[in-house]
Amino acid sequence: MTLVQLGYAGMNIISKLALDSGMNPFVMVAYRQIFATIILAPFAYFFERKTMPKLTKPILFQLFLCSILGATLNQCLYFLGLKYSTPTIACALNNLLPAITFLMAIPFRMETVGIKRNAGQAKVLGTIICVGGAMLMSFYKGSLINIGQSSIHWRYAETMRERNSSNEENTFLGPLFVAASCIAWAGWFILQTKMSTKFASPYSSTAIMCFMASIECVLIGVIEEHNIQAWSLGSNIRLIASIYSGAIGSALAFVVMSWCISRRGPLYVSMFNPLLLVIVAVLGWALLDEKIYVGSAVGSALIVIGLYAVLWGKEKEMNQVLIFDDEKSLEDGMDHEERGDIEIPVIPNGNIHN
Numbered sequence: 001m002t003l004v005q006l007g008y009a010g011m012n013i014i015s016k017l018a019l020d021s022g023m024n025p026f027v028m029v030a031y032r033q034i035f036a037t038i039i040l041a042p043f044a045y046f047f048e049r050k051t052m053p054k055l056t057k058p059i060l061f062q063l064f065l066c067s068i069l070g071a072t073l074n075q076c077l078y079f080l081g082l083k084y085s086t087p088t089i090a091c092a093l094n095n096l097l098p099a100i101t102f103l104m105a106i107p108f109r110m111e112t113v114g115i116k117r118n119a120g121q122a123k124v125l126g127t128i129i130c131v132g133g134a135m136l137m138s139f140y141k142g143s144l145i146n147i148g149q150s151s152i153h154w155r156y157a158e159t160m161r162e163r164n165s166s167n168e169e170n171t172f173l174g175p176l177f178v179a180a181s182c183i184a185w186a187g188w189f190i191l192q193t194k195m196s197t198k199f200a201s202p203y204s205s206t207a208i209m210c211f212m213a214s215i216e217c218v219l220i221g222v223i224e225e226h227n228i229q230a231w232s233l234g235s236n237i238r239l240i241a242s243i244y245s246g247a248i249g250s251a252l253a254f255v256v257m258s259w260c261i262s263r264r265g266p267l268y269v270s271m272f273n274p275l276l277l278v279i280v281a282v283l284g285w286a287l288l289d290e291k292i293y294v295g296s297a298v299g300s301a302l303i304v305i306g307l308y309a310v311l312w313g314k315e316k317e318m319n320q321v322l323i324f325d326d327e328k329s330l331e332d333g334m335d336h337e338e339r340g341d342i343e344i345p346v347i348p349n350g351n352i353h354n
Helices: 002-020 025-048 057-083 087-094 097-105 118-139 155-164 173-196 202-224 236-264 266-270 275-288 294-339
Strands: none
Touching: 002 025, 002 057, 002 236, 002 275, 025 057, 025 202, 025 236, 057 087, 057 173, 057 202, 057 236, 087 173, 087 275, 097 118, 097 173, 097 266, 118 294, 173 236, 173 266, 202 236, 236 266, 266 294, 275 294
């Protein structure tokens, strides 16, 4: 999950440069899904063609819903929010995802509050600290921390952002779109958790989902953008952004997240999202010569503290479940032994197999 956030950080920087060059966000999302499908299809065929469960109508319907929530709505709304706001605000509001996922998972009984237990208190408190750190990091600067200038400053990125930076900021629409994308993404976490129990094939499910989303996004893109020139990938930054976002942001990220969701649940996966702000802050300083302020440093520390609090609570909760299951299995075994239900298999040569 840390590697996923590293990939997303690079995608945010490259995609922002492509948007600053004038690329339509709907066109970018459409190309992202197309490249993701092309990249994932061979992996799904070679690794899962013999083990993939049967594609039933309920599974296809769940995959369709996943494509709408996790790919089409989530990505279109996020890039719209990025277009009409600043990267700082977009990344900050995107960190509402853990809290939204936690709240949405409770009615489906995928998460329990358990406020009377230490594990439940750690999850609730960690979520609050994580979101609070993200808000502090984004909206409070404080004094400048003089840590010097990066030796790998990316002049090309700074020049392009200064030359093509858009002024289409909207203090209401931008944050609204990003918050809506978080709700859609949290819905995908919930659906993916349900679906992974019956269709545990991450390559195949992600490839099918991206294929469905590519059709949906192309239709939306054609309706929004009629000019054929706007779909051109002649610019290097547009081509790189489309391939990178498809390969890393969709193909690799969704496969890894699907695998992690099946083993740790939706809240565990969503709690790594705040790390994106920390990584982007470091990359912004290293590549774009952005300054580090007290608010950024304190916010980063709070995010890490909150993240570890939730992970500690989640791990403690899972250990308690395992202990309970072991005790129950032991009790069931003793009950069977008391009733004389234990079957002792006999080897054909007459020896008893203990």
